Amino acid sequence: MSATLIDGRAVAERIRKQVAADVGALATSPGLATILVGDDPASAIYVGNKRKQCVTAGMRDLHRHLPADVPQAAVADVIDELAAEPSVDGILLQLPLPKHLDAVALIDRIPPDKDVDGLTEVNAGRLTLNRPGLRPCTPAGVLVLLDEAGIELGGAHAVVVGRSDLVGKPMAQLLLQRNATATVCHSRTRELASVCRQADVLVVAAGVPRLIGADAVRPGATVIDVGIHRTDDGLCGDVDRGVNEIAGALTPVPGGVGPMTIAMLLRNTVFAATQDFT
């Protein structure tokens, strides 16, 4: 039997409609400031999609494009200016930055309450301590997918493969808050397949094409594939297609987790405009 496919495009569409409805009910439209440094084509496409969906949801698109050789202090000045501007609700610094820039220092200049990517130290701490705050978009989107698919997390064993600041670590914290037993695996994990086979819910964000095969999945488990890779055979994720025959539910690649990230960014921008986190 094949796994039920979790349709990220459909869920993301519902989130976007809800965001548009929320925005329509506000006296002032939220403003999202995206900052793109340089001309990396992939980054330009990502930022372009974020801006387009921002406008479609009825929000104000406040974009800044800086040259590839912009000095650190000039990026810092732009962030400080956006930080001080009351009409800016969210600030997103598109990563990766050119190598001469210190990304950590720049991200931490973003006021936590405008940090719609959820990447500052303060928002990482708020997540760890289970306090209100802006959560990183991709893991927050995975949680929505699991909820929409009706997956019970309380008491489930959730295994996360990957320990990035952007996905793996916040994902494990979010699953723990939802009362899952949470395991984080990574490149140093021994007997990876055996650890993954214990998962009721397996989230793979390793960045390695087809890392997880059918031998690493318990029959009936829910498998979330955060990876996306362009190969000679087309797009693939971190999960091998053979898992389709074993898993109970599975996110496709493309059309699974991918569409959720921008939808959650829009939702975070509405949160940033309307909520007080302190």
Place this chain on the structure above:
Amino acid sequence: MSATLIDGRAVAERIRKQVAADVGALATSPGLATILVGDDPASAIYVGNKRKQCVTAGMRDLHRHLPADVPQAAVADVIDELAAEPSVDGILLQLPLPKHLDAVALIDRIPPDKDVDGLTEVNAGRLTLNRPGLRPCTPAGVLVLLDEAGIELGGAHAVVVGRSDLVGKPMAQLLLQRNATATVCHSRTRELASVCRQADVLVVAAGVPRLIGADAVRPGATVIDVGIHRTDDGLCGDVDRGVNEIAGALTPVPGGVGPMTIAMLLRNTVFAATQDFT
């Protein structure tokens, strides 16, 4: 065969001597400000021990004792005053506070670089993001015990039982940073014994007397018992004594993790006095 006992008293003594040597080499002695609110006898004893060891290590003891009915704003003023005072390197707000006080808000008034308990949002975020910062004392102490006992963490499966902000969650993050595969269990975990039996390193901080029995320990595993409970039969931990026959190494109760906490507080105070975390 009985487990090797990990002697926390001896390790804590070595840490304290190192701290005293570090302090002796500094031009200015670090100052630790402890704040005790009210007259809870246990809290008074804890703070008294911290102050005594602080003085023994050659540091300045800057204590503030506030009445049990002190208003929130008055505690905040004391913290702000200590925060602004350059001769204060570390600030410790003894918990628990009387119920009328908002502990979260007060802790987050402590400047992160003086937060020697490692409990502020910023220090929680710094730990998550693996950046320099002040770490919570008890889990940091457990890591030192594991190192001193020669336990290899890279690639090991570490299971933490308990998910408190003070111990369980930061413990799992510290073990993950040391390249262990990290699992967090808690009251909602199903088949707790079976999950714990996978651990090469098992850290129990559940606050439940004798929760973990021999059936939950893999032969030869390292077991760290963070619990301490006063019972009719004397002191006991979260780990049953029967584990002694199964584990490869084990911390006793008392004399295991307990003595490490204050030793790590003293070390954090030296860090706070000498390091720049930003």
